[in-house]
Amino acid sequence: MDNNRKIITISRQYGSGGREIGQKLADRLGIPFYDNALIEKAAQESGLIPEFFEDTERHAGNSLLYALYRGAQADRFGTSLLSMEDNIYLAQSNVIRKVASEGPCVIIGRCSDYILSDMVNLVTVFIHADLEFRKERAVRIDGVDPAKAESVVLTKDKRRQNYYNFHADRKWGIAKNYNLCIDSGYCGIDCAVDIIYDYITKRR
Amino acid sequence: MDNNRKIITISRQYGSGGREIGQKLADRLGIPFYDNALIEKAAQESGLIPEFFEDTERHAGNSLLYALYRGAQADRFGTSLLSMEDNIYLAQSNVIRKVASEGPCVIIGRCSDYILSDMVNLVTVFIHADLEFRKERAVRIDGVDPAKAESVVLTKDKRRQNYYNFHADRKWGIAKNYNLCIDSGYCGIDCAVDIIYDYITKRR
Numbered sequence: 001m002d003n004n005r006k007i008i009t010i011s012r013q014y015g016s017g018g019r020e021i022g023q024k025l026a027d028r029l030g031i032p033f034y035d036n037a038l039i040e041k042a043a044q045e046s047g048l049i050p051e052f053f054e055d056t057e058r059h060a061g062n063s064l065l066y067a068l069y070r071g072a073q074a075d076r077f078g079t080s081l082l083s084m085e086d087n088i089y090l091a092q093s094n095v096i097r098k099v100a101s102e103g104p105c106v107i108i109g110r111c112s113d114y115i116l117s118d119m120v121n122l123v124t125v126f127i128h129a130d131l132e133f134r135k136e137r138a139v140r141i142d143g144v145d146p147a148k149a150e151s152v153v154l155t156k157d158k159r160r161q162n163y164y165n166f167h168a169d170r171k172w173g174i175a176k177n178y179n180l181c182i183d184s185g186y187c188g189i190d191c192a193v194d195i196i197y198d199y200i201t202k203r204r
Numbered sequence: 205m206d207n208n209r210k211i212i213t214i215s216r217q218y219g220s221g222g223r224e225i226g227q228k229l230a231d232r233l234g235i236p237f238y239d240n241a242l243i244e245k246a247a248q249e250s251g252l253i254p255e256f257f258e259d260t261e262r263h264a265g266n267s268l269l270y271a272l273y274r275g276a277q278a279d280r281f282g283t284s285l286l287s288m289e290d291n292i293y294l295a296q297s298n299v300i301r302k303v304a305s306e307g308p309c310v311i312i313g314r315c316s317d318y319i320l321s322d323m324v325n326l327v328t329v330f331i332h333a334d335l336e337f338r339k340e341r342a343v344r345i346d347g348v349d350p351a352k353a354e355s356v357v358l359t360k361d362k363r364r365q366n367y368y369n370f371h372a373d374r375k376w377g378i379a380k381n382y383n384l385c386i387d388s389g390y391c392g393i394d395c396a397v398d399i400i401y402d403y404i405t406k407r408r
Contacts, residue, residue, distance in 0.1 A: 013380070123390070126379050126385075128379060128380045173378060173379045173380060174377060174378065174379065175330050175332060175377045175378065175379045175382065175385035176217070176332045176377060176387075178379065178385065178387070179386075179387040179390045179391075180385070180386060180387065180399075181330075181379035181382070181384070181385035182383075182384060182403075183380075183382070183383040183384065186327070186383045186403075186407065187383075187403055187406065187407050188407065191402075191403070191406045191407060194402065194406060195384075195399055195402060195403055195406075198395075198398065198399060198402060199386075199390075199391055199395070199399055202391065202395045202398060202399075203390065203391050203392065203395060
């Protein structure tokens with residue numbers, strides 16, 4: 001398989017450097033990089049309309065949401081069973097599928113590994129690190145108050161975990177659900193980029 | 205830190221090639237390799253006596269077993285609260301700590317990542333793979349009946365998971381508990397060896 005045709009998703013603990021690793025990896029591979037901000041913006045611009053669901057019934061992972069969506073469409077009383085949060089998730093899923101269908105790229109978070117799990121050229125990565133490494137990055141890069149760094153890091157992770165576990169039918173951070181999981185706190189950001197790059201390109 | 209001073213533990217799903225990866229990694233690093241068979245043999249030869257517990261009270265991970273062991277020692281009626289399984293685990297832990305204290309090595313399974321978790325030069329790895337990859341290896345390498353391969357693979361994994369979750373105070377296969385988790389089914393055995401070698405030696 002042409003290694004340049006990979007879709008790479010990166011899930012990550014807050015502060016582990018997953019976003020920076022994804023950006024550097026995309027730069028090295030010469031492919032687009034999509035982070036939360038880009039995906040949210042594109043989803044907003046789409047008007048939150050999940051029209052992509054028309055032909056994605058086969059994607060079993062979203063079967064419950066799909067059923068709700070179809071139910072809402074067919075509802076002759078005009079009310080919807082879908083919450084605003086569901087609609088946002090569907091619109092973001094739409095964006096994620098669209099960019100992945102356009103060619104190789106690196107996508108960060110937003111359940112992208114789960115949403116794209118039926119793609120054969122998918123490589124899924126999970127980045128984590130020890131608490132001290134993540135606190136230091138939260139303070140230095142995101143400007144978090146040092147006194148609140150631990151609480152911020154743990155709360156953000158809890159939100160990410162809840163978001164993933166709610167929308168996917170599997171758990172966040174279980175090793176067997178990813179092709180590669182890396183403790184970036186041990187080896188550093190650039191080493192993690194090297195490891196992912198080698199994993200993709202050295203494939204048997 | 206001198207990269208030759210690493211203790212590397214490899215946990216693995218059955219059939220994922222973790223043992224072969226560990227052996228090849230040890231050969232490349234020029235350090236000893238300890239698998240289940242070696243650890244079990246050494247534990248049997250030790251007479252199953254967990255005398256090493258005398259000075260390991262600080263190892264909080266085994267505090268309950270330690271308490272039981274001390275209780276059994278102090279029991280004036282001469283009965284023991286420790287089962288044979290507990291004694292075997294303690295004797296194997298003794299062997300694992302002893303070989304790790306002697307110098308760099310690669311150790312496979314037996315909760316070694318957990319038993320050695322207070323060592324600063326520890327690198328923990330988890331190897332997994334898709335079911336088809338593991339079934340094929342079980343048949344080809346271990347001579348498992350192809351008709352029973354799926355059942356054998358899943359049962360062996362269940363046993364490994366139960367063994368780990370019983371003895372350790374954390375769960376088997378959770379990404380954040382390992383420095384590196386690799387899907388060997390995606391990249392192959394030799395690629396996995398390369399990835400671990402690079403992860404250890406390219407450290408920032």
